Amino acid sequence: MSTPGTLRQLLLERRVIVCCGAGGVGKTTTAAALGVAGARLGRRVLVLTIDPARRLAQALGIRENGPAPAPLAADLLAAVGVTPPGELHAWMLNPRVVFENLVARLSPNPEVARRVVSTALFGHLTRLVAGMQEYTAAEALFELSQSGKYDLIILDTPPSRNALDFLEAPGRLSRFLDERILMLFLPERPRFILLRKAAQRVSDVLGRVFGDAFFREMQDFLQVAKGLFAPMRQHADDVRRLLASQEATFLLITTSEAAALNEARFFRAKLQTLKLPFSGFVLNRSWAVSAQAAATWEVPLDAPAALKSALEKLDNLATTERAWAQRDRAFLQELQAELAPGALAAAAPYLVESLDEVKGLGQLAVALVGGA
Amino acid sequence: MGNLLGRRMLLVTGKGGVGKTTVAAALVLAAAADRRRVLCAEVWGDTGGAPHDTPLMRALGAARVSDVPSEVLPGVHGVLLTPTQGHKQFLHQVLPRLLVDAALHAPAIRRFLAAAPAIPEMGLMYQLLDLLRRQDREGRRMYDLCVVDAPATGHALALAQIPAMLLEVIPHGRIGATAREGLGVLTDPASTGAVVVTLPEALPVSETLELCRGLADHRIPLGAVIANRIPEDPLNPSQRAALEGFLKGRSGPGTRLLARAEAAGAALRGLSTLAVPVARVNEEAAVGAALARRVQSALAVQGVLA
Numbered sequence: 213m214s215t216p217g218t219l220r221q222l223l224l225e226r227r228v229i230v231c232c233g234a235g236g237v238g239k240t241t242t243a244a245a246l247g248v249a250g251a252r253l254g255r256r257v258l259v260l261t262i263d264p265a266r267r268l269a270q271a272l273g274i275r276e277n278g279p280a281p282a283p284l285a286a287d288l289l290a291a292v293g294v295t296p297p298g299e300l301h302a303w304m305l306n307p308r309v310v311f312e313n314l315v316a317r318l319s320p321n322p323e324v325a326r327r328v329v330s331t332a333l334f335g336h337l338t339r340l341v342a343g344m345q346e347y348t349a350a351e352a353l354f355e356l357s358q359s360g361k362y363d364l365i366i367l368d369t370p371p372s373r374n375a376l377d378f379l380e381a382p383g384r385l386s387r388f389l390d391e392r393i394l395m396l397f398l399p400e401r402p403r404f405i406l407l408r409k410a411a412q413r414v415s416d417v418l419g420r421v422f423g424d425a426f427f428r429e430m431q432d433f434l435q436v437a438k439g440l441f442a443p444m445r446q447h448a449d450d451v452r453r454l455l456a457s458q459e460a461t462f463l464l465i466t467t468s469e470a471a472a473l474n475e476a477r478f479f480r481a482k483l484q485t486l487k488l489p490f491s492g493f494v495l496n497r498s499w500a501v502s503a504q505a506a507a508t509w510e511v512p513l514d515a516p517a518a519l520k521s522a523l524e525k526l527d528n529l530a531t532t533e534r535a536w537a538q539r540d541r542a543f544l545q546e547l548q549a550e551l552a553p554g555a556l557a558a559a560a561p562y563l564v565e566s567l568d569e570v571k572g573l574g575q576l577a578v579a580l581v582g583g584a
Numbered sequence: 585m586g587n588l589l590g591r592r593m594l595l596v597t598g599k600g601g602v603g604k605t606t607v608a609a610a611l612v613l614a615a616a617a618d619r620r621r622v623l624c625a626e627v628w629g630d631t632g633g634a635p636h637d638t639p640l641m642r643a644l645g646a647a648r649v650s651d652v653p654s655e656v657l658p659g660v661h662g663v664l665l666t667p668t669q670g671h672k673q674f675l676h677q678v679l680p681r682l683l684v685d686a687a688l689h690a691p692a693i694r695r696f697l698a699a700a701p702a703i704p705e706m707g708l709m710y711q712l713l714d715l716l717r718r719q720d721r722e723g724r725r726m727y728d729l730c731v732v733d734a735p736a737t738g739h740a741l742a743l744a745q746i747p748a749m750l751l752e753v754i755p756h757g758r759i760g761a762t763a764r765e766g767l768g769v770l771t772d773p774a775s776t777g778a779v780v781v782t783l784p785e786a787l788p789v790s791e792t793l794e795l796c797r798g799l800a801d802h803r804i805p806l807g808a809v810i811a812n813r814i815p816e817d818p819l820n821p822s823q824r825a826a827l828e829g830f831l832k833g834r835s836g837p838g839t840r841l842l843a844r845a846e847a848a849g850a851a852l853r854g855l856s857t858l859a860v861p862v863a864r865v866n867e868e869a870a871v872g873a874a875l876a877r878r879v880q881s882a883l884a885v886q887g888v889l890a
Contacts, residue, residue, distance in 0.1 A: 236601020241787075268787065423757025467601070507837060512830075519830055522823035529818065530837030562840070 218556035220581050222491055223250040223364065226461050228357060228454065229491075230367045233465035234475055238496040240268060242465050242560060243368035244302075245576035248292045250364050251300035252583060258301045258356060261368040262349060271570045272302045279309055281356065292574035301362065307348040314351055318443045324436060333433040345370045350451040351444075357454060461491040468495060468543045477550070492556035493547055494580070499533065500540035500559045507534075588807050589615050589729060589889050591777050592716055593769065595804070597734045598781035599791050603812040607781045607865075608733040609643035609876035614889050615729050616659045617880075623653060623715060623727040627708060627735045628664040636664060640733045645873030653715065661727065663715065670707025673714055674762070706759055709747060709766045716769065748802055770804055777807020782855070784814050784848035789855055796858060806860055808888050811852055812879075813867045817845040863888045 222229060223246065231243040240261050247259035258281050259272070269276065273285050281303035284294075294300055312329055319325035328334060346369075353367055419427045454460055462483055466476045476493055483490040507530065509523045540559070547557045561579050563572060588594060588611070596608040608624065615622040626640045626649070635648035646656035651669040656662035718726040747766035769775050778799050782792040792809065799806055819827065819842070831839070855862045865882045868875055883889055 234600055236599055420758065423755070423760055425756050426759075427757075509836065509838075515830075516826060518822045519826035522819055522827040523830075525818040525823065526827065526838040526842060528838070529841040533838060533841055562844075 218492070219246075219249075219494075219558050220253065222461060222463075222556075223253055223255065223581065226364065226459060228353065228365050228367065228460035230369060230455065230460065230462045231465055231494075232369050232462055232479065237465050237467050238560075239465045240368045241573070241576065242494055242496060242580075243366050244268065244272060245560075245573050245580060246463075247300055247302070247366050248294065248573050249577035249581040250366065251289075251294040251298040252292070252577065253581070254298045255363040256297070256299040256301075256361065258303065258362040258365045259368065260303055260305055260349070260352060260356070260365060262305045262345060262370045269304055271573065274302045274304045276304060277306050277309075278303060279306075281361075288570050291570050292577065303352075305349055305352055307345055310348040310352045310355075313355065314444070314447075315437075315440060318440045320439065324439070327436045328433070328440070331429065331433040331436065333429050334437075347448070351447060354447055354451045354454065456486075456488055458489065461489045463491055463494055465494050465496055467497050468540050473543070473547070476547070480551075490555065492551060492558070495540070495544055495547065495557060495559045497562045498540045498544070498559040499536035499562055500544050587890065588777055588779070589618055589620060591729065591773075591807065592775045593712075593730045593732065594777050594779050594807060595732050595734050596779045596781065597795065599788060602781045602783050602788060603865075603879075604781045605639045605643050605733050606876055606879055607779065607810055607812065608640055608731050609873070610879035610883060611779065611889075612644060612660055612731050613876055613880045614884060615731070616657065618889075619659070620728040621659060621661075621726065623661045623663060623730045624656075624733070625663050625665050625712065625715065625730055626733045628666050638664070642872060643876050645876075665708050665711050665732075667707035670709070670711035672707075674707060674710040674758070677710075677758075706762065710762050713762065713766055713769065771802075773805035776805055778804050779807050780809045781812055782809065784811050784851045786847070786851050786854075789851045792855065793857070808863055809855065809858055809860055810863045810865060810883070810888070811855065812865045814852070814864050815841070815845045815848050815867045817842075817849060 229246065231239050231246070233239045243261060244259055247257045250257040260281075261269075261274075271288075273282075273288055275282065281301045284300045284302060289295075289300060311334075315328050316322075316325045319328065349367065349370060353365060356362065357365055415427065455462075464476050464479050466473070480490055508527045509530075511520055511523050515523070544557055544559055551557060558580060560576060563576060563579070594608075594611055596604055596611065598604040598607075612622055612624045624640055624644070626638050628636065628638070628651075635650040637648050641647065641649055641656060641662060644657060644660070644662075646660070646662065649656060649662035649664055651664045651666045653661045653663040712730070712732070715727065716730055720726050747763040747770060751760060751763045751767065780792055780795055780799075782788045796806060796809070852862070852864075863883055863886045865879050868878050870878050
């Protein structure tokens, strides 16, 4: 039912795989399992995730607020069958750390960097500015893809109701960072009288809204940070180019609920409009792969009443399993029929095994890509 | 738990995909059946005033909603909470009229406000407070209860965190004042209750425990915890013992679903450390408004609402 060959090919050939999808479809788990699968194929893989469930982070041995990607412990790697040259690294993205690194790299000297980072506003910026999480994810992706330490980076996009937020937020942010606009908020007086009037009006409005103290803080921040914005926009463009290249691809993680299908269609169309490479869908928690050959249990002749009735109940559950398998197979076919030739629709099985343990991730990796 | 429907505002939260919207719809239907004037609010992106076909409206079997409250079902009003509408209202309140027009007509300020620190969050907060305050001609509250389908972001605490965070960063000015008022409403158990929805699986349960701790840290009163989509476990203890002896770890037709039901039971036991009782909603084949009605009656039977 699944198409392990194709996912395998992606893991072997691409440098960046972006996992998108609505919240709750198992995106982080799938990204982690794909990371395991890639490392088992001998690649040096980094899984970048934002705010994963704590237990999943623990399963991967990810430290919260770690300063940089870290390799998985040897015993975890052994448990999922990753051997050299395969490597698996993981990082729970910390927007603040990413942003600090960015400021350090782009500042003309360490003194400027120190001043930007020590403004009161900076401490809250990554939490307060809309789209900052998405922007830092893109920024981290760019920086780490340049580092030469990883063959493949798998990015688990920030959770949102809308799978498209990741694509659109950096654009919104770079519009905010347009210096011509930010100039109006700076305390120095523009040279042209018209602009000076506009600036005065802006500071009247914002002073009242934010309170003068915060508004001055914001001006301090913009004053020291203003030289960084042009390079940041440049980076946003570079990330965009990387994501649009054949080195990258987007996978949409979805489930077989009707809403997910609509979102999948919408997402595919959007990627086409944006000219971003789309490889296909991973249909999560699918029963499509679980068809059983035997339909019913044979009741032993000497079975006690409790066992007889228990087996009857089990047969009822089996009937439900078959119905769900049929439903999910039909759904997978529907997805495949809609896809461009060459795109994949892979089914990840519903696993009872706990996915918050690294073993569960190993099983999911095998189910997705094959190999024992 | 208790007296959920008697509060002013219910924040329905939980990780994406747990059926949060369905539970919000069930609460709305229950409040309407109880003859309360109920407003259901969804946090929406910044797509402006056009009416939208939203997840909550679909779950209610209702028509489209916009950022202006409208009656979507008899006795039920719906509204989209959008940052734009929120900060527009906020600016109108804070600034002299002339400045507001200038502000909202200047592209620079419009663009700045759309991305500036704290403004979108502030807009949502302000809009919500404004709706709660509204009165009709006789001076009665327009809405007895506001049910908010909160966004499914990381910790699902996003909306609840807004006022405290705003106060920390911007203690002065009108934002500070609005944040303080919002915090007062949010932390008063007579006004607000968080309704946390979860699934009977290991990961969602551990996230729910985290979320409940986070709510406690922010002093947001926990109204109810609802475990949704609980699969039926068909076996009684003697059947289970007999079956275990027979299967001896073998798998076959039906065993995966059985293991799923058993895993659900184990996950639910993990919720027993919570201070509030956990309401249970069984897995249902129904969809849309029919599903919301099933959930509504499940909650009513367990005395969660009264």
